[in-house]
Amino acid sequence: MSTLAYAWRYLWARPMAALLNVLLLSLGLGSMTFLLLVSHHVELAFDRDLAGIDVVVGAKGSPMQLILSGVLHLDVPPGNVPLAAVNALKKNPLVAEIIPISLGDNLQGYRIVGTSPSYLIHYQATLAQGRVWDAPMQVVLGATVARTLGLHLGQKFAGSHGLGAGGHTHGDQAYTVVGVLAPHGGVIDRLVMTDSASVWKVHEDAHALDDEDRQALEDEREVTMALVRYTSPLAAVTFPRWVNTTTEMQAAAPALEVTRLLHMLGLGTEVLRAFAGLLLFTAGLSVFIALWNAVRERRGDLALLRMLGAPASRIGLLLTAEALWLALVSALCGLALGQAFVLGLGWVLGLESQLMATGLLWPHTLWVVPALAALVALGAAVLPVWQAYQSDVLQLLQTKE
Amino acid sequence: MIETRQLQFVYGAAPPLLFPDVTVPQGAVVLLSGPSGSGKSTWLALLAALVKPKHGALTVAGQDLRALSGRGADAWRARCIGFLPQKLYLSAALTVQHNLELAFWAAGLPGDTQRVRQVLAQLGVAELAQRLPSQLSGGQAQRVALARAVLMQPLLLLADEPTASLDDAAAQGAVQILVNAAQEYKATLVIATHDARVAQTVSACTAVVPILLHLSPAGSASALSMATGRLQA
Numbered sequence: 001m002s003t004l005a006y007a008w009r010y011l012w013a014r015p016m017a018a019l020l021n022v023l024l025l026s027l028g029l030g031s032m033t034f035l036l037l038v039s040h041h042v043e044l045a046f047d048r049d050l051a052g053i054d055v056v057v058g059a060k061g062s063p064m065q066l067i068l069s070g071v072l073h074l075d076v077p078p079g080n081v082p083l084a085a086v087n088a089l090k091k092n093p094l095v096a097e098i099i100p101i102s103l104g105d106n107l108q109g110y111r112i113v114g115t116s117p118s119y120l121i122h123y124q125a126t127l128a129q130g131r132v133w134d135a136p137m138q139v140v141l142g143a144t145v146a147r148t149l150g151l152h153l154g155q156k157f158a159g160s161h162g163l164g165a166g167g168h169t170h171g172d173q174a175y176t177v178v179g180v181l182a183p184h185g186g187v188i189d190r191l192v193m194t195d196s197a198s199v200w201k202v203h204e205d206a207h208a209l210d211d212e213d214r215q216a217l218e219d220e221r222e223v224t225m226a227l228v229r230y231t232s233p234l235a236a237v238t239f240p241r242w243v244n245t246t247t248e249m250q251a252a253a254p255a256l257e258v259t260r261l262l263h264m265l266g267l268g269t270e271v272l273r274a275f276a277g278l279l280l281f282t283a284g285l286s287v288f289i290a291l292w293n294a295v296r297e298r299r300g301d302l303a304l305l306r307m308l309g310a311p312a313s314r315i316g317l318l319l320t321a322e323a324l325w326l327a328l329v330s331a332l333c334g335l336a337l338g339q340a341f342v343l344g345l346g347w348v349l350g351l352e353s354q355l356m357a358t359g360l361l362w363p364h365t366l367w368v369v370p371a372l373a374a375l376v377a378l379g380a381a382v383l384p385v386w387q388a389y390q391s392d393v394l395q396l397l398q399t400k401e
Numbered sequence: 402m403i404e405t406r407q408l409q410f411v412y413g414a415a416p417p418l419l420f421p422d423v424t425v426p427q428g429a430v431v432l433l434s435g436p437s438g439s440g441k442s443t444w445l446a447l448l449a450a451l452v453k454p455k456h457g458a459l460t461v462a463g464q465d466l467r468a469l470s471g472r473g474a475d476a477w478r479a480r481c482i483g484f485l486p487q488k489l490y491l492s493a494a495l496t497v498q499h500n501l502e503l504a505f506w507a508a509g510l511p512g513d514t515q516r517v518r519q520v521l522a523q524l525g526v527a528e529l530a531q532r533l534p535s536q537l538s539g540g541q542a543q544r545v546a547l548a549r550a551v552l553m554q555p556l557l558l559l560a561d562e563p564t565a566s567l568d569d570a571a572a573q574g575a576v577q578i579l580v581n582a583a584q585e586y587k588a589t590l591v592i593a594t595h596d597a598r599v600a601q602t603v604s605a606c607t608a609v610v611p612i613l614l615h616l617s618p619a620g621s622a623s624a625l626s627m628a629t630g631r632l633q634a
Contacts, residue, residue, distance in 0.1 A: 001499060001502055001506065001512060002506075003506070006495075006499075006503070006506065009494050009495055010492075010494050012494075013492075013493060157600060217608030251500070298492075300488060300490045301490050301492050303490070304484075304486065304490040305503065305507050306475075307449065307451070307478070307484045308478070308484070308503065308504050308505075308507035308508065308549075309475050309476065309477075309478040309479020309480070309482075309507050309508045310475065310479075310506070310507035310508075310509075311471075311472055311475045314506075314507070314509070361507075368404070368625070393446070393451050394442065394443065394446045394451055394452055
């Protein structure tokens with residue numbers, strides 16, 4: 001048998017101690033895996049949904065609220081802005097593209113977003129069925145919406161007022177499904193997308209009493225916000241300030257706001273990370289005690305190995321291999337545990353395609369887990385190995401029983 | 402085979418242990434006796450190159466043991482020394498077979514399953530190969546430990562109090578097995594013992610070299626004197 005095989009046997013010769021150590025190490029490594037995966041998922045989701053949007057222009061209020069409501073679709077918007085003001089932005093040479101976003105209605109909790117087809121192009125969405133709208137009251141469904149509501153091409157439905165399910169229904173205005181998107185992985189999976197004009201039409205028809213009224217409403221058309229792409233990165237210096245000081249709107253940079261958000265979440269993850277570190281430290285201590293006892297209990301066996309001609313280094317290697325076996329088994333268990341936690345969390349919170357991507361992920365940062373396992377095990381093995389090196393073979397062999 | 406001249410060993414701050422000059426021929430049986438603390442185990446450790454003498458010359462099978470480096474001593478021990486400790490130290494985690502293969506591992510050699518089976522068969526315990534040490538009787542365990550000691554065909558077989566916990570019949574049997582094994586493998590046998598029954602059993606052997614160690618006059622530490630030089634039985 002090889003050194004590794006002997007180490008494996010010796011490890012499991014004391015199954016209770018070995019199991020306890022695997023359990024403790026796995027819990028620590030599992031928590032670490034969980035934290036790394038969750039932050040990776042969140043960053044991925046943000047990266048995906050924020051990609052290519054340099055700044056968001058909308059009603060004055062909290063800039064983070066603007067980003068959360070208009071880009072990530074997690075919050076309600078701070079208010080509306082006049083369509084004319086948004087259109088005026090197009091004249092600014094720093095602006096390459098403007099995508100309007102109009103919010104206000106929902107379909108069984110899924111937001112109906114009035115926008116332009118550039119919104120679909122921006123997210124590189126592909127159609128699974130049908131086509132993009134070419135007239136008001138035609139909609140394209142995100143993959144999750146189509147699947148969970150069981151809607152297909154040609155079906156009609158009425159939206160409800162508000163952004164959550166349960167508002168009053170605009171019964172007289174039916175939308176028609178003309179397209180269904182392929183699963184994308186980003187926020188658009190959960191959206192119902194239509195032309196901006198649809199949103200106006202629904203509300204103007206609901207509120208206008210006569211033609212004159214209607215004309216007045218048309219003149220006052222609003223959008224909720226506009227996603228802006230710059231012509232040059234230098235625009236980031238001047239454009240937001242220009243919007244904030246010279247218009248009645250505010251400009252919020254997604255990158256800044258998300259960094260701020262992650263920083264706030266970061267305080268929470270720091271605590272969790274410290275907790276995982278504490279678990280790992282405890283596990284390391286337990287491994288240390290187990291190895292220390294193993295060396296004490298097996299002092300005679302180890303001395304006999306010296307007597308059989310094994311150099312002290314080979315015995316040190318045997319003990320180190322035991323510790324590394326523990327690390328390997330625990331790292332595998334910990335990684336499995338962490339992945340299971342993340343999948344479980346996604347399932348419990350129903351976060352499918354929102355913050356948790358489906359399936360298993362292996363971000364590079366996850367290599368920290370096996371590395372930590374090896375580090376803890378080796379750290380715990382140092383003193384016992386040193387003790388084995390120091391043991392007095394002569395004295396041990398004199399031990400009578 | 403074994404030659405020592407003015408051998409001395411110092412253990413910590415204690416007065417030095419002085420050993421008698423001996424010359425032991427190849428294939429002889431050495432009976433090493435003396436009271437506790439007189440240096441029996443130390444003498445065995447010196448022969449096994451586990452420790453180095455403070456002074457004096459020590460040659461085993463033509464090898465000057467003082468000249469060996471640490472690694473050299475390990476390799477030499479693996480190749481030339483078979484050791485049967487009083488406490489047998491069979492690893493509880495391993496089967497008999499794997500306990501014996503540990504000797505190959507210790508020597509840095511690939512395990513030779515064939516050889517393990519052969520030695521176990523020669524000692525009449527072939528059927529125990531897959532058992533754990535906890536499933537062995539005292540006598541069986543001792544045979545297994547002896548098998549481990551002779552596995553590498555050592556030139557020198559060292560046995561430390563092999564009869565300490567055995568009744569008369571078992572003691573005689575154990576020593577006989579030891580002597581037979583040494584003869585079979587043409588090894589020089591050194592038995593450290595204070596058991597008179599051992600002397601009786603080995604008296605039939607052709608070359609017996611008794612060495613008697615004494616406590617030093619100082620009492621706690623020990624010195625020696627050589628009782629009888631070489632004896633022909």
